[in-house]
Amino acid sequence: MRVIYTSPRHTSLRPMLAALAMALAASAPAMAQAPIKIGFLGELSGPQAAIGKEQYDGLMLLIERNGGKLGGYPVQVIKEDSQLKPDVANQLVRKLVERDKVDIITGVSFSNIMMAVHKYVTDNKVFLVGSNAGPSQIAGSQCSPYQFITSWQGDQTSEAVGKYATDKGYKKVFLLAPNYQAGKDTLAGFKRHFKGEVVDEIYSSLRQQDFSAELSQVSAAKPDAVFAFFPGGLGVNFAKQYAQAGLMKSTPLLSTFVADAVSLPSLGPGAQGLISGGFWAPDFNNAANSKFVADFEQKYNRIPSNYAAQSYDAAQLLDSAIAKVGGKVSDKQAFMAALKAANFQSVRGAFKFNNNHFPIQDMHVLEVAKDAKGRMSLKTISTPFKNHQDAYHDKCPM
Structure with missing residues (x-):
């Protein structure tokens, strides 16, 4: 019989080495996981x-602050430009899902793009964490358990302005918006809570830059106020032309996203006093918002817009959910539950998802005014709706 001799020293080292290996494995789970x-x-x-x-x-503000991680796990962000073209967006999401094998798609700026990609993404059980577009269809009958929207449903911000217009005693209002889903939703939201007369309702091209014909119609109608929705560069052009037509002095301009941190540097002091609806403003007094605004300004040297705020909340949502599932986003039911829990401190204050995975949130009226540094910004002047649910959630079967 062969006898194998093991020294006492080697015997005592074996359990120590095994324990050390287990400790190292437990202390750095993210190191072993692909992004x-x-x-x-x-x-x-x-x-x-x-x-x-x-x-x-x-x-990226949160991801870069976290050293390229969310929830303690490394992430790889693949950035794509949809070019405001639904066919391009369709090609890109197929690339992201089929070739790049992404676990999550976020962003999506415009509602026509959301409507083009939503079904494909969610049917493939890829999580769609939208940080801007919120068309009524996906809040209602076309909702999906794989969608989580951190912005707002398209009607909500304008609902607050509609109530504001009623409370101000405006009897006749002229409405304008681009001719796409968000434009239609926005005007529907205003009309839902405005009790006066809509003297006219005009939908322009989403790519239109010259509004002289529409502004001539406004002048002829002589309304008590105008309500307009023109996001991004459209809002800059519209507001400038509105002022040049002399309407800013004679006819109050109410809006959603005509005046925001994107457009105000171009609009300048002439936009002071302009009214806007919104779910958030830079002056919100809570710790999460104060840190977000300070960090954003330090990194990018500009005041953040609502678009940045709701996308930062999308990053915070993902950060909390990825941590909760230990980086295992492939466990779709567990990750879905972690997203639904929304266990993070939102820049807007309280945050919770409704049955349709859109936020239940306060909706505010904001006014363009100078901030403490003398810059044109938005300040909160009223909150017409507390814990506001969108108008379509009861049509969602979830």
Whole structure:
């Protein structure tokens, strides 16, 4: 019989080495895991590029602060420009899902792009964490358990302005918006809570830059006020032409996203007093918002917009959910539950998802005014709706 001799010294080292190996494995789970792939889809070129850039910068602010990680796990962000073209967006999401094998798609700036990609992404059980577009269809009958929207449903911000217009006693209001889903949703939201007369309702091309014909119609109608929705570069052009037509002095301009941190540097002091609806403003007094605004200004040298704020919240949502599942986003039911829990401190204050995975949130009326540094910004003047649910959630079967 062969006898193998083991020294006492070697015997005592074996359990120690095994324990050390286990400790090292437990202390750095993220090191052994390939990066979680996140596709970012947004408008990054053309007149609306500022919106996509704000969304991307808001997302990357948290990721870069965390050393390229979310939830303690490394992430790889693959950035794509949808160019405001639904066919291009369709090609890009197929690339992201089929070739890049992303686990999550975030961003999505415009509602026509969201409507083009939503079904494909969610049917493939890829998580769609939208940080801007919120068309009524996906809040209602076309909702999906794989969608999580950190912005707002398209009607909500204008609902607050509609109530404001009623409370101000405006009897006749003229409405304008681009001719696409968000424009239609926005005007529907205003009309839902405005009790006066809509004297006219005009939908212009989403790529239109000259509004002289529409402004002539406004002048002829002589309304008590105008309500307009023109995001990004459209809002800059519209507001400038509104002022040049002499309407800013005679006819109050109410809006959603005509005046925001994207447009105000171009609009300048002439926009002071302009009214806007919104879910958030830079002056919100909570710790999460104060840190976000300070960090954003330090990194990018500008005031953040709502687009950046809602995308930063998307990053915070992902950060909390990825941590909760230990980086295992492939466990789709567990990750879905972690996203639904929304266990993070939002820049807007309280945050929770409704049954349709859109936020239940306060909706505010904001006014263009100078901030403490003398810059044109938005300040909160009223909150017409607390814990506001969108108008379509009861049509969602979830």
